Amino acid sequence: MIYLNQAKExxxxxxxxxxxxxxxxxxxxxxxxxxxxxxxxxxWTWKKINPKYMESKKVIxxxxxxxxxxxxxxxxxxxxEREKYVDFYHAISDKTENQIKELTNKKIVTAPFWVNQKxxxxxxxxxxxxxxxxxxxxxxxxxxxxxxxxxxxxxxPKLSKGPDRLLKILIDLNSKNxxxxxxxxxxxxxxxxxxxxxxKINYSYFEMTNFENLNELYNCLxxxxxxxxxxxxxxAIVECASARVPIISTDVGNAxxxxxxxxxxxxxxxxxxxxxxxxxEKKVQELYIPNGFKPFRxxxxx
Numbered sequence: 001m002i003y004l005n006q007a008k009e010x011x012x013x014x015x016x017x018x019x020x021x022x023x024x025x026x027x028x029x030x031x032x033x034x035x036x037x038x039x040x041x042x043x044w045t046w047k048k049i050n051p052k053y054m055e056s057k058k059v060i061x062x063x064x065x066x067x068x069x070x071x072x073x074x075x076x077x078x079x080x081e082r083e084k085y086v087d088f089y090h091a092i093s094d095k096t097e098n099q100i101k102e103l104t105n106k107k108i109v110t111a112p113f114w115v116n117q118k119x120x121x122x123x124x125x126x127x128x129x130x131x132x133x134x135x136x137x138x139x140x141x142x143x144x145x146x147x148x149x150x151x152x153x154x155x156x157p158k159l160s161k162g163p164d165r166l167l168k169i170l171i172d173l174n175s176k177n178x179x180x181x182x183x184x185x186x187x188x189x190x191x192x193x194x195x196x197x198x199x200k201i202n203y204s205y206f207e208m209t210n211f212e213n214l215n216e217l218y219n220c221l222x223x224x225x226x227x228x229x230x231x232x233x234x235x236a237i238v239e240c241a242s243a244r245v246p247i248i249s250t251d252v253g254n255a256x257x258x259x260x261x262x263x264x265x266x267x268x269x270x271x272x273x274x275x276x277x278x279x280x281e282k283k284v285q286e287l288y289i290p291n292g293f294k295p296f297r298x299x300x301x302x
Contacts, residue, residue, distance in 0.1 A: 002028050002300055003035035007042035012235055016113055017041055046082050054085035062090040065232035066099040067160045079103055092232050093254045109299040112254050114292025115284055119211045120242035123219040135220050139181040143221040147188035157191045162227035167195050169270055174201050185209055185217055218243045228252045241284035246275035258283045
């Protein structure tokens with residue numbers, strides 16, 4: 001039986017954990033004492049687990065991504081300390097796997113997380129949702145739903161997410177489109193909001209939103225742009241693909257596994273990137289529940 005540790009951060013990992021338990025009851029337990037394998041799906045909270053359990057059971061640790069700019073001595077020491085208990089690792093992309101290989105000789109399995117198609121899907125009647133969020137359907141609406149600001153001061157850009165890059169693209173788009181509107185969601189958006197106001201670029205911001213509303217916001221978009229320097233997923237790629245939202249992205253995480261190469265860009269050629277909705281939708285369907293659980297059930301077999 002498999003036990004998954006908790007993040008308790010109202011983040012995507014909490015949803016993954018809940019979806020796993022709901023759909024894999026036959027091989028899972030919520031009682032660590034009854035488990036044979038501990039899955040550290042939330043590796044940053046591993047110290048909350050009693051060491052005696054990790055010493056007596058198999059342990060797999062998911063590494064979502066490693067931000068090399070922030071991977072200081074403290075982070076390395078934490079990795080080494082946790083490594084003593086870990087039997088093998090799970091990477092959510094080939095890029096993350098390559099990062100892990102530089103830190104350990106232990107076995108690494110790679111598989112992107114499953115996608116819940118009941119949460120992320122296209123909505124036919126878009127007029128209703130445009131009205132709900134006071135958005136103009138004639139605007140060119142560009143979305144960004146991930147945090148862009150460091151928590152330490154709520155001012156500095158979170159460079160791994162590339163908000164400085166996104167700002168550059170938005171300024172360029174605004175010079176070419178008199179109907180550009182930026183749609184922001186999620187916490188810690190101070191950096192972009194400050195600069196959008198400085199550049200006099202129209203925007204709407206929805207800080208706290210549930211999955212239902214977030215899917216509706218996706219369905220309002222003309223384009224979603226991922227400008228990250230480092231990512232694990234990012235989840236926006238599969239969410240857009242599942243909801244049939246036009247998306248372009250830098251080559252991070254699983255972008256190259258989901259998007260057409262024409263939709264992936266470098267900053268010196270972002271103007272040439274073009275979304276391919278059908279290509280992305282076909283790729284993401286391979287990750288839909290329940291099929292998306294299959295690779296995990298295979299490598300988690302005890």
